[in-house]
Amino acid sequence: xxxxxxxxxxxxxxxxxxxxxxxxxxxxxxxxxxxxxxxxxxxxxxxxxxxxxxxxxxxxxxxxxxxxxxxxxxxxxxxxxxxxxxxxxxxxxxxxxxxxxxxxxxxxxxxxxxxxxxxxxxxxxxxxxxxxxxxxxxxxxxxxxxxxxxxxxxxxxxxxxxxxxxxxxxxxxxxxxxxxxxxxxxxxxxx
Numbered sequence: 336x337x338x339x340x341x342x343x344x345x346x347x348x349x350x351x352x353x354x355x356x357x358x359x360x361x362x363x364x365x366x367x368x369x370x371x372x373x374x375x376x377x378x379x380x381x382x383x384x385x386x387x388x389x390x391x392x393x394x395x396x397x398x399x400x401x402x403x404x405x406x407x408x409x410x411x412x413x414x415x416x417x418x419x420x421x422x423x424x425x426x427x428x429x430x431x432x433x434x435x436x437x438x439x440x441x442x443x444x445x446x447x448x449x450x451x452x453x454x455x456x457x458x459x460x461x462x463x464x465x466x467x468x469x470x471x472x473x474x475x476x477x478x479x480x481x482x483x484x485x486x487x488x489x490x491x492x493x494x495x496x497x498x499x500x501x502x503x504x505x506x507x508x509x510x511x512x513x514x515x516x517x518x519x520x521x522x523x524x525x526x
Contacts, residue, residue: 354472360407362478372501378417388516406458412442454484
């Protein structure tokens with residue numbers, strides 16, 4: 336599984352036609368912690384809660400032939416609010432439970448200016464190189480503007496999970512849904 340920033344990816348030509356669903360973690364797979372209409376990641380095991388219907392949705396996406404790739408910003412590691420060990424253990428547990436094919440994590444903060452922190456497409460590009468993914472045939476699912484912008488920058492279609500956060504969406508997503516399970520019909524229509 337991936338371990339974060341490299342910044343030396345290359346754009347692949349779609350040869351194998353492998354397609355993927357790139358899934359943000361908090362807000363798509365896990366219940367985000369909401370404070371003042373802003374989402375935050377779980378920082379303790381007690382806060383980790385899988386959203387309803389997500390396991391079944393991931394199983395259906397796998398049956399449809401998509402690789403499942405977790406792409407997640409975890410700046411609380413750089414901020415000292417949680418440990419990389421906790422993030423890795425949480426991600427590995429999610430990967431086992433949901434049948435994910437890869438995990439890509441950026442544990443930097445905004446001021447680090449790394450190439451993997453969404454809205455930059457580095458996490459997506461790293462997974463695409465590693466797994467020979469056709470980005471034009473792939474979809475990014477996220478609940479933040481950063482996810483949608485990263486997906487668009489990588490050449491993927493995008494699904495925005497709308498929780499009515501107190502933040503502006505910069506890029507227009509291809510589809511808006513209330514949850515990953517609610518997005519399944521649209522995703523099926525793209526196959």
